[in-house]
């Protein structure tokens with residue numbers, strides 16, 4: 001782990017207030033942590049009101065216990081637990097990262113054909129004076145916002161907007177960075193009428209030959225073709241607890257086991273976590289999350305993402321457009337396993 | 341992505357019509373009782389309602405390719421099990437069963453030949469094999485077929501029928517969408533034409549990648565073509581789908597197909613289209 005990464009992770013771990021589960025959404029496997037954290041906060045309150053100094057040793061001990069528990073639990077999540085983490089309602093979304101990572105953000109709207117899809121955002125920005133195009137899925141928080149964002153499920157116009165922005169970036173020789181976080185492309189009447197399949201297919205085709213660097217960060221849920229449509233990239237990184245899958249575990253379970261409740265089994269079988277996909281050589285690396293997940297310390301997470309984007313762009317910008325496209329094409333042409 | 345249910349439906353339907361006990365076949369669309377030999381003479385199209393029965397890959401090849409010019413390529417490539425995937429059965433066992441049942445090694449057959457004297461690379465997908473789902477082998481066979489087309493300056497024709505990506509290969513199968521796109525962009529860079537022909541059914545990641553990337557996109561009448569399967573959409577919107585939704589005619593109306601072509605006219609139409617592109621060999 002690079003120095004600065006471990007530093008920011010340590011910082012994240014010590015940031016008690018931010019890393020607490022209190023007032024938050026607690027997943028089933030997080031309950032033991034929530035209990036210990038609750039106890040720590042109670043003890044602190046008593047200590048504060050009573051001014052009991054002798055208490056502080058106990059508090060420190062409990063805090064150490066909480067940290068140890070967190071390490072035990074979060075570093076060994078099962079695939080199904082990671083699915084839950086990737087979909088955590090408090091997980092940071094694209095628009096949480098953008099202001100923390102870049103400056104001069106100008107969102108660009110619309111596909112110039114039909115509408116502006118709120119489930120994909122994109123625009124101009126700079127990261128440390130490097131101008132680039134940022135495109136990402138956008139989920140909503142809460143019912144109203146989620147309806148506005150269509151739960152992060154794009155319609156064809158979302159993919160067409162993304163393509164428009166990528167072509168614009170290519171025209172002015174700016175790199176493209178995409179953030180992946182979608183349950184999938186929206187399966188609706190209008191989406192089919194307006195050519196969901198054509199929109200995705202067109203993006204794949206153009207991304208396969210786009211003459212500027214493309215870097216993808218899977219920040220949450222990578223939902224099948226709806227994610228792939230903006231992630232044919234030179235480098236793909238996944239956050240530690242992100243997932244990327246050909247089909248949702250629920251969808252897979254209902255087809256293979258005839259029971260969506262078997263999603264846990266399906267998640268295991270699908271090999272959809274960051275380490276799985278690094279092993280399969282589909283993903284280039286993992287960005288470690290603050291202990292307990294990206295939502296415990298969004299600033300620290302954003303700093304790590306920013307650093308990864310910058311170092312990757314630095315590396316990719318040494319290639320000529322032809323070399324870049326050739327390397328990207330070779331990478332994809334080599335994916336597959338067969339007997340012969 | 342939901343090939344399994346479709347395969348089962350497809351298989352039960354097909355089992356009926358491919359092993360007809362008698363001389364008569366019932367049209368699954370209009371119910372007409374058709375004399376088997378008449379149906380075959382009509383390229384497996386119902387003479388009454390023009391319903392296009394599923395056509396085995398080998399028959400589609402002989403429908404399109406000039407006699408004795410066909411040479412199948414990459415016949416020995418077979419699926420591996422990169423995820424050690426198992427549901428109620430092991431993926432590797434399912435593959436062996438599919439091979440045994442269909443007599444084919446994978447969900448696509450590729451080869452070179454001449455279509456009305458035009459040099460082509462043809463790929464015909466086999467829906468009977470794992471619901472025509474796309475995994476590593478389909479991706480690799482497509483890739484090599486395109487390399488061949490580029491090396492020998494041939495046009496590419498793909499006859500699609502597929503339920504999408506093969507989920508037993510997980511993300512490796514999803515990546516075949518990108519792999520195919522890379523290869524077809526190389527074909528485009530070589531200025532060679534790609535004609536995509538969609539047949540019933542073509543859905544999921546297949547439609548959302550190479551099937552919709554043709555320079556010219558044709559379809560057989562009334563083929564189901566879409567991204568999401570009708571069942572999923574129905575579930576999402578909570579109401580019945582309109583008549584004709586996601587059928588070829590619907591796609592033509594909405595601007596996603598160049599033309600709907602009856603099977604009996606397919607070869608002549610493809611020859612016409614190829615003629616437009618030929619003469620570009622020296623580019």
Ligand SMILES: [Zn+2]
Pocket residue numbers: 367368369370371372386387388389390391
């Ligand atoms: Zn009929």
